[in-house]
Amino acid sequence: MTHSLHRSGTLESLKGDYVWFMYQAKGINDTNIKEKAEEFIAAAELVGSENWGDVKTGPIVSYPKEYIKQNIGNKSRLRGVFTSRKQVTEFLSIIKQKNLGTSVVISGLLDEVLSACKEAGVTPHTINYSLGIWGKKELLPDDDILSITTMCGHHMISPNLVKKLVQDVKKGRITPEKAAWKLATFCPCGIFNQVRAEKLIDELKNKS
Amino acid sequence: MTVINQEKCTGCGTCVPYCPLGAISVVSKKAVIDQTICPNCYVCVRNKVCPFDAIEKQEIDTFIGQFQHIISDPVETTEQTGVPGRGTEESKTNDVTGRVKKGEVGICIDMGRPGIGCRLRDVEKVAMAVTSAGLKLEGEDTTPLAMLMEDNSKGKIKEEYLDTNVLSIIIEGKCPMETFPEIIKALQKVEKEIDTVFSLGVMVRVDENGYSPILEQMEQLGLPKPYRGKINVGLGRPLITE
Ligand code: SF4
Ligand code: SF4
Numbered sequence: 001m002t003h004s005l006h007r008s009g010t011l012e013s014l015k016g017d018y019v020w021f022m023y024q025a026k027g028i029n030d031t032n033i034k035e036k037a038e039e040f041i042a043a044a045e046l047v048g049s050e051n052w053g054d055v056k057t058g059p060i061v062s063y064p065k066e067y068i069k070q071n072i073g074n075k076s077r078l079r080g081v082f083t084s085r086k087q088v089t090e091f092l093s094i095i096k097q098k099n100l101g102t103s104v105v106i107s108g109l110l111d112e113v114l115s116a117c118k119e120a121g122v123t124p125h126t127i128n129y130s131l132g133i134w135g136k137k138e139l140l141p142d143d144d145i146l147s148i149t150t151m152c153g154h155h156m157i158s159p160n161l162v163k164k165l166v167q168d169v170k171k172g173r174i175t176p177e178k179a180a181w182k183l184a185t186f187c188p189c190g191i192f193n194q195v196r197a198e199k200l201i202d203e204l205k206n207k208s
Numbered sequence: 209m210t211v212i213n214q215e216k217c218t219g220c221g222t223c224v225p226y227c228p229l230g231a232i233s234v235v236s237k238k239a240v241i242d243q244t245i246c247p248n249c250y251v252c253v254r255n256k257v258c259p260f261d262a263i264e265k266q267e268i269d270t271f272i273g274q275f276q277h278i279i280s281d282p283v284e285t286t287e288q289t290g291v292p293g294r295g296t297e298e299s300k301t302n303d304v305t306g307r308v309k310k311g312e313v314g315i316c317i318d319m320g321r322p323g324i325g326c327r328l329r330d331v332e333k334v335a336m337a338v339t340s341a342g343l344k345l346e347g348e349d350t351t352p353l354a355m356l357m358e359d360n361s362k363g364k365i366k367e368e369y370l371d372t373n374v375l376s377i378i379i380e381g382k383c384p385m386e387t388f389p390e391i392i393k394a395l396q397k398v399e400k401e402i403d404t405v406f407s408l409g410v411m412v413r414v415d416e417n418g419y420s421p422i423l424e425q426m427e428q429l430g431l432p433k434p435y436r437g438k439i440n441v442g443l444g445r446p447l448i449t450e
Contacts, residue, residue: 003282004438005316005318005407005409005437005438006318006321006322006407006409007436008434011435013437014387019438021300023300024301024307025301025304025444027306028304028305028444028446029444029445030300032365046263050326055250061405075443081448095398096443099443099444100446101443101445102443103301103302103303103443103444104306104440104441104443104444105300105438105440105441106438106439106441107436107437107439108439109254109435110434110435110436110437111435113439114418114439117439117441122441122442122443123416123441124416124417124441124442125303125413125414126302126303126308126411126412126413126414126437126439126440126442127408127411127414127418127437127438127439128294128314128316128411128414128438129409129410129412129422129434129436129437130407130408130409130434130436130437130438131408131409131410131426131432132407132408132432133321133322133405133406133407133408134395134399134405134406134407134408135399135402135404135405135406136402136403136404136405137405139324139405140257140322140323140403140405141323146392148321149323150323152324153321154375154376155228155283155321155322155323155375155376156228156249156251158222158226158227158251158323159228159323160225160226160227160230161225163225164225185255186251186255188282188283189282200418208378
């Protein structure tokens, strides 16, 4: 599963986009997950995670936080997004102190995340590098659209829907903020970054 | 299976832009779903995109139909079907599982991503290319693709599944670091022979500064320096140090 690995966009835009994960491994450290998940959520909320969720229930852009928390079980997978390196550093510092024993993963620009690790005093163990898109690339939508659709790594967001919403924004039928929020509800994991999407949609509305 | 209730459909076209694969169109004032494209991701159903409630689910009663749906819909639970999720946890739990050790490389080829979808025929082409270059594919206990294989050691998929379309599926495996250049050369050749795209992930153990010699290999192979990745920060316990 590599659904957060291949987010595209300019370096500047990706500086506002990080995904956090809590992972337990079956038979190794998969006990008391609800308690641990609540600690993760508390830390993520404290530093301002704009979206998070559990794929078993859904993301906070679609469901009340309390409802998602109530439904957490030993097979839950918690994940969410940060919009700055500072949040990543603070989050890692808190989680390190809590010493919960589950795996923690941050997906984002390597230079930024590695320096956040250093600042937080955690040691990188394994990296999965994104080596980009291969094959018949002429089938792809343009880069602006991909920067938005790849924020749902399971590709539940249609490029045509992004184009339609950009048109609706241009015509004044919807604000960029509402359009970004609508797109976020299509990502069941809670890793769509609606804050970044709003900026991208706002930029797109001024393009021809 | 996803179908349009022709009696309820008004032909308004609201649903058309929501389909990630462009499988819905309006023909003679009624929406139709191209069943050769639709892998039953249920984006349209789950998000209730039809204001007239005309998009409906019909029971999927074949193994490959269920497989296609589960692999294309992340919300689907996999327990009842025997399909073990959508892939391994690759780097996510490597600090406690040690699946990929120092000196090894994990390869994750996300076929059909981003958002294009792929036929299993193209998945087979890529799987056969990388296995003959020395990649050992994950088995049935860790990755669903293995369930479709006639010969997992060769990446050969059963003939009857080859025309099936999925939103995406991952070819996963590992090899010694010395074999990495052969895998890349095989991918550079086969990428020209497929009718879709794939996103490539390369997973390695790193030192305390986040460095791995794989970066030098990438440079020697003329690959662009990776700038984005997924970092397991080593907080899982008990920690594997190999
Ligand atoms: S949104 Fe519903 S009524 Fe309109 S075309 Fe699609 S299926 Fe038919
Ligand atoms: S199930 Fe998915 S692919 Fe099929 S018509 Fe609906 S949105 Fe499109």
